[in-house]
Structure formats: C-alpha cells, structure tokens
Amino acid sequence: MTPPPASPPGPVDLAAHWPVDALDLDAYLRRVGHRGPVTPDGATLRALHRAHVAAITSGLLEPLPLVEDAPRRQGRWEYRLRRGPDGAWRLRERATDDWVTVQTFTEEPQYPVDVEVANHHTATDPRSPFTRQRVVVRKDDESVRRLIDRAYTWESPGHPTRCRTLTDEEYADALVGEFALTLSEDEIRALVNSLPPPDADAAVAPDLELRSPTGGHRA
The missing domain is CATH 3.30.2140.10 (Arylamine N-acetyltransferase)
Known part of the structure; x- marks a missing residue:
C-alpha cells in the first residue's frame, strides 16, 4: 500500500528553537555599554548593533537592508550587498579603489546547533x-x-x-x-x-x- 504524500512543511518558527529566555539581557547591555532605551524598534536595533560592534567584534557599524542597493557609507567605510549566481549574498567593503567580499551568507534558517558547531570549530580546531x-x-x-x-x-x-x-x-x-x-x-x-x-x-x-x-x- 502506497503511503499518502507528506504535507509540505509549514513556516519555521525560529523563536521556538532559540532559548531567548536564557539571555541575561541586563548583563549583555552592560557588556556592550548600551545605556539607552530597549524599545523594540529600528532605532534600538541600530544602537545595539553599533554598541555590539564597538565592544565585541568588528563588522558593519549599522545594519544594512537586505537588498541590492547603492553603496552605503558608515563613517569612513562603504558597504554594499550583492547576490551571487549561486543565490548567496556577498557583503562587500570598499578597499581603496576596489571592492572586497568580507562575508558570504544565505537566507537559510539558522539554529542553535549551527552556531555551536561553528563556535566549537573556531575555538578548538588546530587549523x-x-x-x-x-x-x-x-x-x-x-x-x-x-x-x-x-x-x-x-x-x-x-x-x-x-x-x-x-x-x-x-x-x-x-x-x-x-x-x-x-x-x-x-x-x-x-x-x-x-x-x-x-x-x-x-x-x-x-x-x-x-x-x-x-x-x-x-x-
């Protein structure tokens, strides 16, 4: 007997996979030095992003819209997004007179295990x-x-x-x-x-x- 065809998967609820309740928000805000409001809006996102970059890592000073657009200036830096023939996005940074790809990413959903595996590799692999x-x-x-x-x-x-x-x-x-x-x-x-x-x-x-x-x- 042939089983009935499987139903197409529904939308992925990423919030159900990420333990956001485990985040010590106050400790994180102290770590990045953010003392402004935490209202869930675009202004807060930009302020938190900039504080995170300044305190923890290098990268974009502010978020970019996920569209192929004209170059956007952030301080002295210029960035733009380009989609490659493989469908992946390239974050490009202007280096003098040329553009350099500094990150490649896709729109596939990411889960905690993806981050854990990547972090484990960078923290333990001898290469x-x-x-x-x-x-x-x-x-x-x-x-x-x-x-x-x-x-x-x-x-x-x-x-x-x-x-x-x-x-x-x-x-x-x-x-x-x-x-x-x-x-x-x-x-x-x-x-x-x-x-x-x-x-x-x-x-x-x-x-x-x-x-x-x-x-x-x-x-």
Whole structure:
C-alpha cells in the first residue's frame, strides 16, 4: 500500500528553537555599554548593533537592508550587498579603489546547533586562526585596529595601512588602553607570557602611537 504524500512543511518558527529566555539581557547591555532605551524598534536595533560592534567584534557599524542597493557609507567605510549566481549574498567593503567580499551568507534558517558547531570549530580546531594566535580587533567610524600576537595594525579608508611590533609592556597596555578590554592583571600576564618572542626583523612604525591605559598616548 502506497503511503499518502507528506504535507509540505509549514513556516519555521525560529523563536521556538532559540532559548531567548536564557539571555541575561541586563548583563549583555552592560557588556556592550548600551545605556539607552530597549524599545523594540529600528532605532534600538541600530544602537545595539553599533554598541555590539564597538565592544565585541568588528563588522558593519549599522545594519544594512537586505537588498541590492547603492553603496552605503558608515563613517569612513562603504558597504554594499550583492547576490551571487549561486543565490548567496556577498557583503562587500570598499578597499581603496576596489571592492572586497568580507562575508558570504544565505537566507537559510539558522539554529542553535549551527552556531555551536561553528563556535566549537573556531575555538578548538588546530587549523583555526583563533587557536594558533591571539586576536584582538576593534572598529569604529574612523578606523579598524588589529592586534595579532605582537603585530599591531591600523587601517582607515584613504590612508596607508600602518604596522608596528609591540613589546611585552606595549602589548599589555594596548589590551586595556587601545582595545578597552576589562582584564585582570593575571589574565594580562597570562596573555603576555603566551606570546611568541619578538621578531627583530618585524616592521616597526615609531610614529604609530598607542593609547595608554590612562587615556593618553605612548610613542
């Protein structure tokens, strides 16, 4: 006997799969430094997005509409979305006179297991750049600053990229001053002790100043 055909799947209720009730909202708002309203509207989304980028990760300073549109400026940065022949979206960033794809994504629903598997891979796989080196990134309207082990770089649209190699003391100061991380002395000491030895042949830019933990600058 032939079974009846299966019914087509209904719309996916993503809210039922994500444990949003487990989110400590107050702790998250403190972590990203958001002190404004939390009304569920576009203004709050933009403010939270910007606070999240400034405190936790680099990326878009504000959300983009999911449409192929003219380039949109965010501070000194320019972005646009393009859909590829495979149907996936490409987030493109202007790099001097060219456009560079910085992220590719689809509109397929995402579930907690997708995030858990991806996070597990980046946190444990020996081929992951996040297990082979220490990575700190901070982006704002004007520039993006990266600290990859001892290599500190500063990039801003329309300006040449500048690099310098940090000493142990400079590295410790940069974590707190340049990247505004809240770390204990033991955590900072452990990070410094895990660094590879300084490379005497690495590039140095003595004119590239770093913010000190007290808010000033050190040459």
